Amino acid sequence: MPKDTFFKIAEVKRERLLRQAARMFAEKGLNQTDMAGLAERAGISKGSIYTYFDSKESLYLYVCRDGLERSRKAIYGTMDPAWDIYRQVDHIFRQGARFVLDHSEYLILYINVASAGMERFSEQISREVEHYTADHLKRLLRRDMAAGIVRNDLDVNMTAFMINSLYIVFITSLISSHFKIRMREYLEIEDDFDQDRVDGVIARTTTMIHHMLHPAVAAS
Amino acid sequence: MPKDTFFKIAEVKRERLLRQAARMFAEKGLNQTDMAGLAERAGISKGSIYTYFDSKESLYLYVCRDGLERSRKAIYGTMDPAWDIYRQVDHIFRQGARFVLDHSEYLILYINVASAGMERFSEQISREVEHYTADHLKRLLRRDMAAGIVRNDLDVNMTAFMINSLYIVFITSLISSHFKIRMREYLEIEDDFDQDRVDGVIARTTTMIHHMLHPAVAAS
Amino acid sequence: MPKDTFFKIAEVKRERLLRQAARMFAEKGLNQTDMAGLAERAGISKGSIYTYFDSKESLYLYVCRDGLERSRKAIYGTMDPAWDIYRQVDHIFRQGARFVLDHSEYLILYINVASAGMERFSEQISREVEHYTADHLKRLLRRDMAAGIVRNDLDVNMTAFMINSLYIVFITSLISSHFKIRMREYLEIEDDFDQDRVDGVIARTTTMIHHMLHPAVAAS
Amino acid sequence: MPKDTFFKIAEVKRERLLRQAARMFAEKGLNQTDMAGLAERAGISKGSIYTYFDSKESLYLYVCRDGLERSRKAIYGTMDPAWDIYRQVDHIFRQGARFVLDHSEYLILYINVASAGMERFSEQISREVEHYTADHLKRLLRRDMAAGIVRNDLDVNMTAFMINSLYIVFITSLISSHFKIRMREYLEIEDDFDQDRVDGVIARTTTMIHHMLHPAVAAS
């Protein structure tokens, strides 16, 4: 969606624009982000942005796609496909949390696309984003069912849906103002979330997932 | 947060304004909703809204609070406190789904408050909203642990958090453009979501929750 | 300019409205004074004001006229017509200063009528106000010229004009934000204006006037 | 107080905006001047004004300051510092009258700043404006006292204050609706003020000032 010129400029410039755009869009939302302010923060002129992108929305769309691509790489790029589902899920939660704490802007963008008035973006982005993850989880479930380490009476689609739901709410709780408050209310946390707490929540969550999926859960 | 005047006008007028405001805010979001348009849809003048509320934001805040109150009543007002946790959770999912399908606007508002640039609202709303549900679920878990129908090795807070997480993603999937697409992708649904499918997903979910919580789940 | 009803209401109510109106108009100016706020400060309803006056402007005009009448009474009502011009001028300065320090609102209204966009008021008020004072000063000058205590080579009109000019700038300096700053700059005053300083300025001014007018000024 | 952009545009455009702004502000006052109307009269778009100034008030403040600067140049720029105080005062009155008759808008702005609700402007403008004139008059008085052409028993500050007071009332009488009426009432003028009359009033005034200040005025 960017114009050709965007890929001809110096990489640092390109990266700076993308990063600042992601940050501003995440901080203020699409409508409240003004192109003049963005240009200034990116150290270029308003006019230049329009030589790279057709419109603010076009830039927004690209920034979202780019962010989703980055987060996918951060999580799936470091994962060994040979691991069993439990280890992979654990990895997803851990790497996801790490990525989100480093680059909250991308997750915020993802959440915003689920907001009112954003239908035109979700139509373009949502399916391609979710398909990758959905597909991956489903394959994994089937593979490990066959391997006998996942109960074979589970509804694969539904299970994948639930695992990913827990994942989304969990990482969202690390950054969205509302969901952060919500998590604190549930988990009765007063002070800031430190690494230990995050690890604890992840461990508890993956344990529960293990418990749901494993054929011979019994005691634990 | 409304001015006194608001409670002195005819109830139908008050209700019409609240309903139309909820719908417009849900449809377009806070920023894209214009007061002139809202006034017209509510059948009153722009000026009148300002005799009821100090500002657009003040109206937005009240509409959100009011919507959360309505949804709470719809769900918890029809629930027998004597029911065991499984039946109550099932009731929450079913009544929640029903409410959301009838009044999607209120859930959309809830999601929007989690968006970028909405921190000033989440600060005012989130805790009070989440506290009620969190508290309810935790009490229930403790009561039924004591009653021996919930495993007593569970982390109460964490478990409540996960149940509610599944609930939120589920009802959000019924209405948010993005999450609807996501659910279809996971559950491989092509056509519109009908009542049967919704019931099916609820059944599957509550079964899984039962499985997670019940002491003697063992094999199945 | 008020309607008949205005003179049928209780005097305290009438006075309260006039006083609060004078204060608000003086404090904020005509345009920035809002009828709702005024009604509240006067302890009556907006609607009531419109049963007494046709419009905001009509009220403004009456308040100005009323204030000018009050200031005239305060100054000229306590003056013995038999006094010579020097004593009368001294009296005017002293009583003027006293009145203005007690009721700055009325002088502020007078100054505001000289502002941009106030032509429609000055047309109705200015002549009648200035005529009284001008006439009085001119008569006095002529009388005391005949009595031999004012130089008879003076231009009566011009002299009256100058005496009144000095008076206006002086009392305005006691209350207008700008003219107060101006007086401090000229007289090099750092701290607040106390009664002694005011008296000193008056003495200096009337002495100079005496010097200008008296036939045998010479040394003093 | 303008933004940098304002000084980068063509001078004719800049001057046109300043002139029209001064005229509109003088004609209608700050509040009644609308930015759309001003933009139209200045031949530019509303938006452009906001690329030059942060706000209407910021523009107003600059227009006032600019006007005061222009009037200072018109009066003091053409004055020989070697002249004695009487000639300088005469020059000030004559050049002041000329400037004011050519550019009444600037004096009207000056008067308006002394109005109710304009405190925030007088705080910023008044001292710097009055200081220059006050300082000049005081120096002159001291110099010519030493030279023996001004009585040395005069209170310098007070005398400067009175000379400037007469000056302000005089030029204000040439343009403010109210003060024009007042001057006519005092000087009994029916028809329009022509150049001869203005000259006459100036001559009379400066004569009287000479009379007040000169050591050996005695009889006349």
Added chain:
DNA sequence: TATGAATGAGATTTCATTCAT
């Protein structure tokens, strides 16, 4: 290719005045 001045539609909010009760 880069710039930033110019545009003008559009949004929120205010407030004098009316009028049914």
Added chain:
DNA sequence: TATGAATGAAATCTCATTCAT
């Protein structure tokens, strides 16, 4: 006579986008 809810015109300011340089 008193009230205060209702009105809607009007005003300031924002900002995505264009285009001459």
